[in-house]
Amino acid sequence: MLKGKTAVITGGVRGIGKAIAKAFCRNGANVILCYRSNDAEAEKTAAELSGFGPQVKLVKGDVADPETAKRVAGLIKDEFDKKVDILVNNAGITNDKLMMRMSDEDFTKVIDANLNGTFYMMKELSALMVKKKNGVIINMASVSGLKGNPAQVNYSASKAGIVGMTLSAAKELGRRGIRVNAIAPGFIETDMTAVLTDEQKETAAKNITLGRLGQPEDIANAALFLASDMGAYITGQVISVDGGIIM
Incomplete structure (x- = not known):
C-alpha cells in the first residue's frame, strides 16, 4: 500500500x-x-522496524x-532526494490540572x-510536498479537542487548535495535491493510561x-487508510476513532 513512500512520524518510537x-x-x-529523549527505546524501535525491510531513520x-522540523527537512533533502510523502504529527504531551491551579508555564508548555x-512540522515538510505536488498530512487531534475535558484546558485547547489548523491547511494545500486530515483518538491504552487502575479503566469503558x-x-x-490511495479523495476531515465515546 505504501511501497516506496517516505513517512515522517513524530513521537514515533512508542505507543500510537x-x-x-x-x-x-x-x-x-x-x-x-x-x-x-529516550535513546534506548528509539534504537530498539528502529531495530524492530528495520526487520520489515524499509529504511528507518531516527x-x-x-x-x-x-x-x-528544519533538521528533519534537511535529512529528507540529503538522504531521500527531497521527497517526503507522508507526515504524521503524533508527538504530544499532557499536563493535567484544574484551570485555577494551572500556571502560565503549565499551559504554554x-x-x-x-x-x-x-505547525512547525507542517510548515517545513509541506514546502517539500508542494514541490512534488503530492503528499499526505495526518495530524493527531483528540476527542478532548472536540468536547473538552475537566483539568485539560491546556490539552483540549491544543487539540482544538490542531483541528482548526488541519481544516485551514487542507484548504490551503488541496490544489497543490496535498491532503490534510486529523484523527481524534478516544481512550486508547498507552503509557499515558497505564497509570490508571483496572477499576478506573472499567469505569471509562x-x-x-x-x-x-x-x-x-x-x-x-x-492512519494507514488515510495515508494510502484508499483515502485519495478524503481531505479536511477529522475522523474520531473513539469507540463511540462522543456520540
Missing part, C-alpha cells in the same frame, strides 16, 4: 506513534521517526523547537509541544459505546 510506524513499514514505507529533538510543534478501550493499532489502521 510506534503502532503507526509498524503499520507503515509493514506496507513498504521508509520511516523517519522523531523522538525527544531524529532526536523536541518538536516544540522549530529547529527540529502543552501548547508549544502539541500545537506549535504540529462503561462510557464507551463499544464497551472497551481502544488499542494503538486502532489508530494505526485509520
Whole structure:
C-alpha cells in the first residue's frame, strides 16, 4: 500500500506513534521517526522496524523547537532526494490540572509541544510536498479537542487548535495535491493510561459505546487508510476513532 513512500512520524518510537510506524513499514514505507529523549527505546524501535525491510531513520529533538522540523527537512533533502510523502504529527504531551491551579508555564508548555510543534512540522515538510505536488498530512487531534475535558484546558485547547489548523491547511494545500486530515483518538491504552487502575479503566469503558478501550493499532489502521490511495479523495476531515465515546 505504501511501497516506496517516505513517512515522517513524530513521537514515533512508542505507543500510537510506534503502532503507526509498524503499520507503515509493514506496507513498504521508509520511516523517519522523531523522538525527544529516550535513546534506548528509539534504537530498539528502529531495530524492530528495520526487520520489515524499509529504511528507518531516527531524529532526536523536541518538536516544540522549530529547529527540529528544519533538521528533519534537511535529512529528507540529503538522504531521500527531497521527497517526503507522508507526515504524521503524533508527538504530544499532557499536563493535567484544574484551570485555577494551572500556571502560565503549565499551559504554554502543552501548547508549544502539541500545537506549535504540529505547525512547525507542517510548515517545513509541506514546502517539500508542494514541490512534488503530492503528499499526505495526518495530524493527531483528540476527542478532548472536540468536547473538552475537566483539568485539560491546556490539552483540549491544543487539540482544538490542531483541528482548526488541519481544516485551514487542507484548504490551503488541496490544489497543490496535498491532503490534510486529523484523527481524534478516544481512550486508547498507552503509557499515558497505564497509570490508571483496572477499576478506573472499567469505569471509562462503561462510557464507551463499544464497551472497551481502544488499542494503538486502532489508530494505526485509520492512519494507514488515510495515508494510502484508499483515502485519495478524503481531505479536511477529522475522523474520531473513539469507540463511540462522543456520540
